[in-house]
Amino acid sequence: MMIKPLDQxxxxxxxxxxxxxxxxxxxxxxxxxxxxxxLFFMMVVxxxxxxxxxxxxxLQEAGAGILWVAALLSVxxxxxxxxxxxxxxxxxxxxxxxxQPLFLLVLAKTMAHWVLTGLPLVLLTPVLGVMVHLDGNxxxxxxxxxxxxxxxxxxxxxxxxxxxxxxxxxGVLLSLLxxxxxxPVLIFGTGTVAxxxxxxPVGAYLALLGAFLVLALTLAPFASAAALKVSLSNS
Amino acid sequence: xWQFFHKLGSPKWFYGIAARLMPWLLVLGLxxxxxxxxxxxxxxxxxxxxxxxxxxxxxxxxxxxLAQSVYIMMASAAxxxxxxxxxxxxxxxxxxxxxxLVLTFISLFTGAVWGKPTWGTWWIWDxxxxxxxxxxxxxxxxxALDRAINDEKSAARAVAIxxxxxxxxxxxxxxxxDWWNTLHQPATFKLTEKPSMPAEMWVPLLLSxxxxxxxxxxxxxxxxxTEILIREQRTRWVQDLFHVNGGAR
Numbered sequence: 001m002m003i004k005p006l007d008q009x010x011x012x013x014x015x016x017x018x019x020x021x022x023x024x025x026x027x028x029x030x031x032x033x034x035x036x037x038x039l040f041f042m043m044v045v046x047x048x049x050x051x052x053x054x055x056x057x058x059l060q061e062a063g064a065g066i067l068w069v070a071a072l073l074s075v076x077x078x079x080x081x082x083x084x085x086x087x088x089x090x091x092x093x094x095x096x097x098x099x100q101p102l103f104l105l106v107l108a109k110t111m112a113h114w115v116l117t118g119l120p121l122v123l124l125t126p127v128l129g130v131m132v133h134l135d136g137n138x139x140x141x142x143x144x145x146x147x148x149x150x151x152x153x154x155x156x157x158x159x160x161x162x163x164x165x166x167x168x169x170x171g172v173l174l175s176l177l178x179x180x181x182x183x184p185v186l187i188f189g190t191g192t193v194a195x196x197x198x199x200x201p202v203g204a205y206l207a208l209l210g211a212f213l214v215l216a217l218t219l220a221p222f223a224s225a226a227a228l229k230v231s232l233s234n235s
Numbered sequence: 236x237w238q239f240f241h242k243l244g245s246p247k248w249f250y251g252i253a254a255r256l257m258p259w260l261l262v263l264g265l266x267x268x269x270x271x272x273x274x275x276x277x278x279x280x281x282x283x284x285x286x287x288x289x290x291x292x293x294x295x296x297x298x299x300x301l302a303q304s305v306y307i308m309m310a311s312a313a314x315x316x317x318x319x320x321x322x323x324x325x326x327x328x329x330x331x332x333x334x335x336l337v338l339t340f341i342s343l344f345t346g347a348v349w350g351k352p353t354w355g356t357w358w359i360w361d362x363x364x365x366x367x368x369x370x371x372x373x374x375x376x377x378x379a380l381d382r383a384i385n386d387e388k389s390a391a392r393a394v395a396i397x398x399x400x401x402x403x404x405x406x407x408x409x410x411x412x413d414w415w416n417t418l419h420q421p422a423t424f425k426l427t428e429k430p431s432m433p434a435e436m437w438v439p440l441l442l443s444x445x446x447x448x449x450x451x452x453x454x455x456x457x458x459x460x461t462e463i464l465i466r467e468q469r470t471r472w473v474q475d476l477f478h479v480n481g482g483a484r
Binding site for chain 2: 176
């Protein structure tokens, strides 16, 4: 742990940086965990041409939706790790005991989660976009929507991960709780690409996605922190 | 004022009040609901466009109306749980969630039955239908989370957080699916406007909405009483109530 003892006054920002850096370091020591969501993302996308149709016209129309759903599912899959290891080895209790507000530390952890899962998905999207025959403009817009949208997925997902911490069958329960809350992000994410494909202006869509991000940034960490405290008192 | 507040938190006090309130809720509720349904289903005029098939509105609208307001009630109770740690609020959330789920299901089901003759299909991925379906998922999530946590206090607070997160999301979900796709007719009742249908139609509809509210009140009281008895089964007053431990009959 890089968090200093109580008697040394540590600013909230410093503590956030420490938590973020620690999460990155831990993640890079378990590289396979970083790769898994990406592999899952690619596999889900592969299922659609195989399962529905490899026709170029179908893939062009459905491609953005397929990539968004696949990204959503792989974020969902990775959420279980967000607090689990820290919960098991007791680090989470130490975080709760820190003098800094817990929601800021949770925000730092969530940001680390996004950098480790959401961002790689965005970076991988152009490759998969070409494979589902999206044109260059659509791919650019799709990457932009994923760039704004995946942090929202991480932030909302953190609430679910915190609520289901330490429960039996937490994985399935987590999906049940979180998928309904992901729907607006999905609608506007794919809506943006569809609008762009028709040549309509996408500014309003992007602004709304940005509004979701701001709302999630301001509210979700409080809910996650409250849920974490409940889950820790439960164990 | 504070004494009242304190009393409100006492399960025993609530148990007694509910017992006195319930017959009234049930009788009045069944009267309103019965009058509204009989009037609506048998005597209200035919719709000039949809014929008799529109009559399912007298079941569809009340259940859809209540499905949404039960969630709002649960959210208010969730705030009370988180802020004041009042046991009864949590008992209410637990008692109301399955009722809300069933009401949401009824409104979706009657909507499908109504959709077949009017739109020619059971289901359409329309905004209103989709947002009700999502409401069904939200209710399902609340119930699943409540069942998954064994400790009563943790379950209460976790469920309260989830209900509140859901209630922040409900308007967002609603507007996003509205934006996405819409076919459903606009809301039947608006507080600010005069209904657009004749009085012979909206009066029975209003009666059945009020009736269903009262019946829900009765059902919620009944389920809360049961939950209170389960939770307080070791306390003196519950055992006295059932003459356990050699209590005099």
